[in-house]
Amino acid sequence: MEKLTIKDIAQMVNVSTATVSNYLNGNYSKMSSKTRNKIEQMIQETNYIPSSIAHDLATNDAKTIGVSVADITNPFTSTVLSGIYDACGLLGYTVIFTNSNSDSAQEIENINKLKRQNVSGLIIDPVDAQSPIFKTLSNNDAVMLDREALSIQIDTVVTDNFNAVNKFVSTMLKNGYEEMYFITWPIEQVSTRLIRYQGFLEATQYKHDSHCIEIDNHKSNIDQLKSILSKIINENEHKKVGFFSMNGKVLISLIQAMRALGKKYPDDYGIGSYEDLDWMEIMTPGISCVHQDSFEMGVTAVKTLINKLVDENKTPKLPQRIVVPTRMELRESF
Amino acid sequence: MEKLTIKDIAQMVNVSTATVSNYLNGNYSKMSSKTRNKIEQMIQETNYIPSSIAHDLATNDAKTIGVSVADITNPFTSTVLSGIYDACGLLGYTVIFTNSNSDSAQEIENINKLKRQNVSGLIIDPVDAQSPIFKTLSNNDAVMLDREALSIQIDTVVTDNFNAVNKFVSTMLKNGYEEMYFITWPIEQVSTRLIRYQGFLEATQYKHDSHCIEIDNHKSNIDQLKSILSKIINENEHKKVGFFSMNGKVLISLIQAMRALGKKYPDDYGIGSYEDLDWMEIMTPGISCVHQDSFEMGVTAVKTLINKLVDENKTPKLPQRIVVPTRMELRESF
DNA sequence: CTGTTAGCGCTTTCAG
DNA sequence: CTGAAAGCGCTAACAG
Numbered sequence: 036m037e038k039l040t041i042k043d044i045a046q047m048v049n050v051s052t053a054t055v056s057n058y059l060n061g062n063y064s065k066m067s068s069k070t071r072n073k074i075e076q077m078i079q080e081t082n083y084i085p086s087s088i089a090h091d092l093a094t095n096d097a098k099t100i101g102v103s104v105a106d107i108t109n110p111f112t113s114t115v116l117s118g119i120y121d122a123c124g125l126l127g128y129t130v131i132f133t134n135s136n137s138d139s140a141q142e143i144e145n146i147n148k149l150k151r152q153n154v155s156g157l158i159i160d161p162v163d164a165q166s167p168i169f170k171t172l173s174n175n176d177a178v179m180l181d182r183e184a185l186s187i188q189i190d191t192v193v194t195d196n197f198n199a200v201n202k203f204v205s206t207m208l209k210n211g212y213e214e215m216y217f218i219t220w221p222i223e224q225v226s227t228r229l230i231r232y233q234g235f236l237e238a239t240q241y242k243h244d245s246h247c248i249e250i251d252n253h254k255s256n257i258d259q260l261k262s263i264l265s266k267i268i269n270e271n272e273h274k275k276v277g278f279f280s281m282n283g284k285v286l287i288s289l290i291q292a293m294r295a296l297g298k299k300y301p302d303d304y305g306i307g308s309y310e311d312l313d314w315m316e317i318m319t320p321g322i323s324c325v326h327q328d329s330f331e332m333g334v335t336a337v338k339t340l341i342n343k344l345v346d347e348n349k350t351p352k353l354p355q356r357i358v359v360p361t362r363m364e365l366r367e368s369f
Numbered sequence: 370m371e372k373l374t375i376k377d378i379a380q381m382v383n384v385s386t387a388t389v390s391n392y393l394n395g396n397y398s399k400m401s402s403k404t405r406n407k408i409e410q411m412i413q414e415t416n417y418i419p420s421s422i423a424h425d426l427a428t429n430d431a432k433t434i435g436v437s438v439a440d441i442t443n444p445f446t447s448t449v450l451s452g453i454y455d456a457c458g459l460l461g462y463t464v465i466f467t468n469s470n471s472d473s474a475q476e477i478e479n480i481n482k483l484k485r486q487n488v489s490g491l492i493i494d495p496v497d498a499q500s501p502i503f504k505t506l507s508n509n510d511a512v513m514l515d516r517e518a519l520s521i522q523i524d525t526v527v528t529d530n531f532n533a534v535n536k537f538v539s540t541m542l543k544n545g546y547e548e549m550y551f552i553t554w555p556i557e558q559v560s561t562r563l564i565r566y567q568g569f570l571e572a573t574q575y576k577h578d579s580h581c582i583e584i585d586n587h588k589s590n591i592d593q594l595k596s597i598l599s600k601i602i603n604e605n606e607h608k609k610v611g612f613f614s615m616n617g618k619v620l621i622s623l624i625q626a627m628r629a630l631g632k633k634y635p636d637d638y639g640i641g642s643y644e645d646l647d648w649m650e651i652m653t654p655g656i657s658c659v660h661q662d663s664f665e666m667g668v669t670a671v672k673t674l675i676n677k678l679v680d681e682n683k684t685p686k687l688p689q690r691i692v693v694p695t696r697m698e699l700r701e702s703f
Numbered sequence: 704c705t706g707t708t709a710g711c712g713c714t715t716t717c718a719g
Numbered sequence: 720c721t722g723a724a725a726g727c728g729c730t731a732a733c734a735g
Contacts, residue, residue: 040727040728040729041729042729050705050706051705051707052706052707052728052729053705053707053731054704054705056731057705060730064704065704066704067705070704084485085728085729086485086487087482087485087486087487087729088422088425088431088487089711089727089728089729089730090729090730091711092422092712092727092729092730093710093711093728094729095711095712107450107451107454108447108448110444110447113442113447114442117441117470120441131465132466134450134454136454147418148421148463150418151418151419151420283648284647287647287648290651294651312648314617314646314652316621317621317625318651318652319628319652319653374712374713375712375714376713385722385723386712386713386714387723388721393713399721400721401721419713420712422712423711423713423727424713426711426714426728426729427713427727428713429727
């Protein structure tokens with residue numbers, strides 16, 4: 036069972052490789068229907084599969100877009116990816132995808148790997164939006180997603196982090212919460228965390244960071260969190276205190292720690308979260324949260340990218356910040 | 370900013386392309402350290418990126434494994450993928466991945482696409498394990514995952530569906546549940562659903578299917594489910610009734626419908642589920658479930674595949690069924 | 704309508 | 720230690 040090539044097919048049908056090539060590319064006008072049929076049959080019979088590697092090398096255009104995601108295990112990521120695949124499929128592009136596993140070095144490697152594959156364009160959900168690797172990218176054939184650089188050089192699709200959190204936390208405030216806390220994985224330079232926090236500060240008007248709780252994102256952080264929370268609870272015994280968590284995973288840690296302390300929402304504390312995950316609705320009580328349309332973000336990234344790719348007159352445009360709206364999903368958690 | 374080739378570099382350094390090629394492949398023994406340095410410098414300066422397409426075409430071995438998953442939005446899938454990526458990275462393989470979006474036709478297309486890419490091997494998480502497309506695959510360079518064919522032709526990595534459910538449901542029975550129901554997406558021919566159901570039947574010894582509730586997996590199925598559940602509850606007013614759900618999504622529907630009926634677990638009904646998702650622990654009460662190691666399944670698939678690929682003497686072995694163990698995670702839901 | 708042929712960018716003998 | 724040259728499988732003029 037040798038691997039067949041276009042040449043084999045050509046010989047078997049007694050035509051030239053050019054004709055077979057034309058057949059493969061649907062240029063049927065360039066051959067008689069007789070040869071067309073013969074070729075068709077032979078391909079059926081032999082189960083010949085053309086090599087897209089050779090095709091790509093010859094055409095120097097693979098119509099593929101490369102994507103690098105920060106962390107495939109994040110539910111946000113899989114939804115985004117799903118959007119990217121859908122949109123690419125519709126537009127006739129295939130996608131080749133890499134996972135950086137939250138490792139910035141891996142991310143650099145991935146991007147280089149994608150470049151080697153000669154992809155038409157790049158979509159990056161960055162681990163570190165400040166990584167120097169992004170300086171090597173051109174805004175003509177790349178777009179970024181979710182996390183953004185301090186100074187945007189590449190079109191970036193983001194959610195409405197600031198306003199969403201501002202509005203949400205304001206709502207909690209209006210509901211009588213007197214002390215609010217923002218709980219997050221280490222903010223470091225990660226734009227989504229930082230900007231959500233800024234939205235929190237805008238709503239609360241806190242002038243210092245004592246209402247920002249940073250917890251570890253790797254290992255079991257429950258004990259760490261427990262002691263922080265118990266202190267907060269003691270200090271605010273007769274006050275209504277509320278928490279806003281940076282994402283679903285953080286929310287889980289928070290609830291676990293609170294439960295370990297014997298505290299229940301919404302009686303003992305109020306709570307809200309960024310991200311709307313399917314299970315948040317069936318929690319008792321249901322979790323109020325900010326819903327972001329991750330699928331749409333993927334689709335938007337693809338559209339933005341492909342628009343640039345097909346833009347003939349490569350008009351060098353300023354890098355855009357494209358924000359995908361969110362909505363509040365109010366349930367019973369505060 | 371032209372695209373550089375190996376020829377350009379060769380000319381600039383005044384050596385032949387062969388030497389540059391040797392450099393790229395780390396065959397430093399085949400050149401003086403002088404030329405080695407010159408080449409190194411030039412590549413740095415020019416930011417030359419070799420084309421892996423051309424490389425793959427020339428070597429006819431891309432060291433890549435192709436994967437097709439049934440549905441990327443399923444949390445099971447992303448965890449499996451994560452395992453696949455990890456393992457491949459460690460073993461020096463790159464992965465190219467496609468999503469079938471639960472569409473069997475798409476799956477066929479994906480597999481053909483992967484073949485065209487001349488992948489070294491294939492890992493398939495099938496939409497339809499009975500699809501004729503799998504007849505065209507060889508057990509020398511493919512492995513399947515999760516869902517299995519009636520008659521296995523390709524090595525398949527699965528979880529311990531039958532025993533896990535049998536044991537779990539038996540435990541519920543021992544806890545005094547008098548009527549048990551299995552609730553699932555339409556079983557159709559899907560092995561995971563079928564086998565889990567068989568485990569359920571083994572434990573309960575039911576001889577008919579009136580204890581199997583099939584619900585839609587697409588649209589809102591809550592109303593449908595509500596009327597079924599309310600009938601069951603009425604019929605068993607003074608009995609202890611328990612439910613086992615086929616996966617996390619089904620569980621969510623079940624709980625939603627029950628809540629709409631004003632029923633709470635574990636007082637009004639007992640409940641357990643296949644799949645251990647992070648949020649199940651923080652539900653109140655916590656959800657008891659069967660934990661499957663999805664990451665490990667991905668890793669196992671890769672190892673199995675690569676073992677075959679490097680097996681020199683292509684010993685045509687019988688297709689194996691490799692089962693990855695599960696464990697019970699008992700919490701407070703029954 | 705069909706065939707010839709020169710690449711695409713890299714690898715790999717084989718000579719020198 | 721280095722280079723020349725023949726491929727890998729396909730495409731795309733250009734001729735006929």
